[in-house]
Amino acid sequence: MGHLNIQQFVQTLPVQAAHRIQSGEEAINIAKQLATQFAQEASLRDQNRRLPVDELNAFSQSGLWSITIPKQYGGAGVSWRTALEVIKTISAVDPSLGQLPQNHLVILEHIRLDGTEQQKKFFFDLVLNGVRFGNAFSEIGNKHVADFKTILKPVNDNANQHGFEVNGKKFFATGALLAHWVPIVTVNDGGLPHLALVPRETAGLTIINDWSSFGQRTTASGTVIIEQVKVPVEHVIPIYQAFANPTVAGPVSQIIQAALDAGIARGAIEETIQYVRQYARPWIDANQDKATDDHYTIAAIGDLKIKLRAAEAVLDLAADQIEKASQEPSDDSVAEASVLVAEAKVLTTEIAILAANKLFELAGTRSTLAEHNLDRHWRNARTHTLHDPVRWKYHLVGNYFLNEIKPPRHPWA
Structure with missing residues (x-):
């Protein structure tokens, strides 16, 4: 770590224009193909803190970083359901790669909401040609997250x-x-x-x-x-x-976070299933020959899958409401989007952490060996879900239904 010559990692601008994705179906298919590729050395990258330079270039050059750009500016204009499916698919195999476009997509939304026509054309064109936005948002040591000193x-x-x-x-x-x-x-x-x-x-x-x-x-x-x-x-x-008026800026920022956590849960559950099938043993009192026949293991996998499906279902409902509020912005439509996103954030946080914990409980002691690096699932879940406190999501939802108080307008709601 430390000061680096960042030119060694990536060129100033892409040499070739990025691929132009035409539909949501194409976006999801490309994400699945990339996920297979990214999964191959995901554990090694985590173990060695090796930055995913080649993978990131492939990711942005695939066209997936421009899919939310409106069609009138040359983008695919995919739905938020589709965009979130892309994030979940990549995050399931490597949540660090899944997180890298998170703020980039939020920036695109702010350009759409707050930029001039000239700015939209200029920056959207950059992204369509493969340019990636980074992030210099948060500060530390201030009174709170929105107390900016820059x-x-x-x-x-x-x-x-x-x-x-x-x-x-x-x-x-x-x-x-x-x-x-x-x-x-x-x-x-x-x-x-x-x-x-x-x-x-x-x-x-x-x-x-x-x-x-x-x-x-x-x-x-x-x-x-x-x-x-x-x-x-x-x-x-x-x-x-974007926050002085009712817009989807806040819900969009938050729903991408929730999608990433859902992806972490997907990956942890899949890893659990594969490990149990290959290596785990049934408990002595189960009177079974295989761990996959252990009654409590079967029930636990069922519980994880149910909770994940529920979390993703609410995530889809929230994405649909963001679409509606984007087309018909009002205090009520945006508030409902924020509430649904908060509900999704609660559920995706809970299943991500639960799945990462259950992995070891069901896989057994041998799964903790460093050679497997399975703890990366828990470490990633615990780290990313700290982005903003989920305890305040419960408060946001409860205050909305009990006291009819609409959520605040900021990037964390």
Whole structure:
């Protein structure tokens, strides 16, 4: 870890334009093909903290990073059900890879909601050609997650006429190390959040590979230092507008998180089934020859599958409501989307952690050996589900139904 010459990892821009996906069916088929490929060395990447450079290039060049771009701008304009299925499919084999487009997709949504027509055409075209957005959102040591200290101030000099300068420091910068552009969340002198999008090689932008978490090890979610970074006015988007009015910005941000957790659960359950079939032994009192005939093991697998199906069903309901609220935004439609997403977040969090725990209970002591690296499922589930406290999702849902209080408007609701 530490300061790195990030040119060794990825080219400044893709040499070839990314594939253009035409339909949701094609997107899901490509995701399944890539998942088979990504699964092959997923455990080794986790063990060695090896950044998935080749895999990430294949992922974005496949066209999957542009599928939510509206059709009128050249994208596939897939439904959120489809986009989430892609995230779940990749996350089931490698949640770090599944997390890397998470903020990228949120940025695309903010461009759709808050960008000018010129900005939409410019940035959507970049992404359609294979450009990846990273993430420089969160800060540490502040009063709370939305207490941003990264400052956007106007400047007017010969080199940057009618532009801005950004100064600050970020952490949890998922994907920034391997991005082509780094979107920075910053606030103006009125405290209003804006998104300043800059090429990764911009002067004053330093990306540090210091992510040391025990889970989601290869997201390179480390530090970004922003020192007198110059940004033209055309690359600044007033994202506060998405929360000043009823929009799906918050639910979209949250539902991608929930989809990733559902993918982790899928992967952990599949790993459990395969291990039990191949290696596990029945308990002595079961009076069975195979672990797959052990009554309690069978019941436990059934319980996991039921809970996963329920979580994914609510996730689909939430995706459908986001589609509705996107087409007909109102206080009520957006509130209902936020509530359904919160319900999905509760269920996907619970099944991800439960599945990762049950893996060892059903597989037995030998499954804890380092050579299997099965603990990566628990480490990834425990790490990613900490993104925002699920205990507050219960409060959001209960407050909505008991007191008729609509959810707050911010990226965590």
